[in-house]
Amino acid sequence: MSTPAPVDRPTTYAIIGAGNNGTALARTFARAAIACSIANSRGPDSLRPLVDELGDTIVAKSLEAALDADIVVLAIPFAAVEDFAQIPYDWSGKIVIDATNAHGVTVEYMAGRLSSDIVADVLSGALVVKAFNYLPAYVLARDPSQNGGHRVMFIAGNHEEANATVVALAERLGFAPILLGRIDEGGRLVHIPGPLVLHNLVEYPLNAEHLWNQMLTRYPMEGPRTLVLAKVMSAAGAIVGAKGNSWTKSAIRCDPRERPS
């Protein structure tokens, strides 16, 4: 049974799988200076060159030891998930970020199911959140913060708290997370061959003054009413933006000097 990290210690992370995708993720954690362990099927000694290259934040562990982390990122071939799940472990309440894709299995095996739903079935009790799965590893490995913009990371999951935790992690890693909702809803868009798969999008802050002027053109107002509306919008932006509405969120992210006052 997984329990939340005590308040007096930071959340711990582990990446399971140290191939293309797992290594790309480990680079991203290392760049953001977020401590993380990494494990593969062959044991920590085989990961020595990788962790030596990535520095102190990334630590090689055995699979069993890596599973102690509060949040586990699954970056192994989808076809290996059932084999991986043979490790005796109680997944109840554990946040598992599913970075796998349904390659290497038959249509009969999938039986119309979504890969992350299968992962959730196999790791019974885990709070599965789909993320870090739909970009090529060489793109994922690059710095997600570029020229004032942030690489978008689509996230989907059926558990609100787990989703929020992964959104916060993606933000700390430098991404612009966009929550798509449940796996059987927005998650379909990033389930191969969904329409968002392989789309390397970067979010740049909107110019809030421009938006504000557009709105005033559309709904002309004068004097105190304008000021009141600006304050209401600002407050609503803080609330709605926190819930992930993209334009208010972008307005909030933008240079404070550009916000409506």
Ligand SMILES: NC(=O)c1ccc[n+]([C@@H]2O[C@H](COP(=O)([O-])OP(=O)(O)OC[C@H]3O[C@@H](n4cnc5c(N)ncnc54)[C@H](OP(=O)(O)O)[C@@H]3O)[C@@H](O)[C@H]2O)c1
């Ligand atoms: N490659 C990409 O560009 C990319 C992009 C997005 C998503 N993905 C997804 O990410 C996942 C991994 O892809 P990849 O390209 O990184 O694969 P990969 O290069 O073949 O690496 C697979 C990793 O998984 C480990 N592994 C395999 N079976 C395992 C098991 N039973 N228990 C523990 N570890 C196990 C392997 O360990 P050993 O080497 O010790 O066997 C290896 O470190 C796949 O589901 C893929 O669809 C890949």
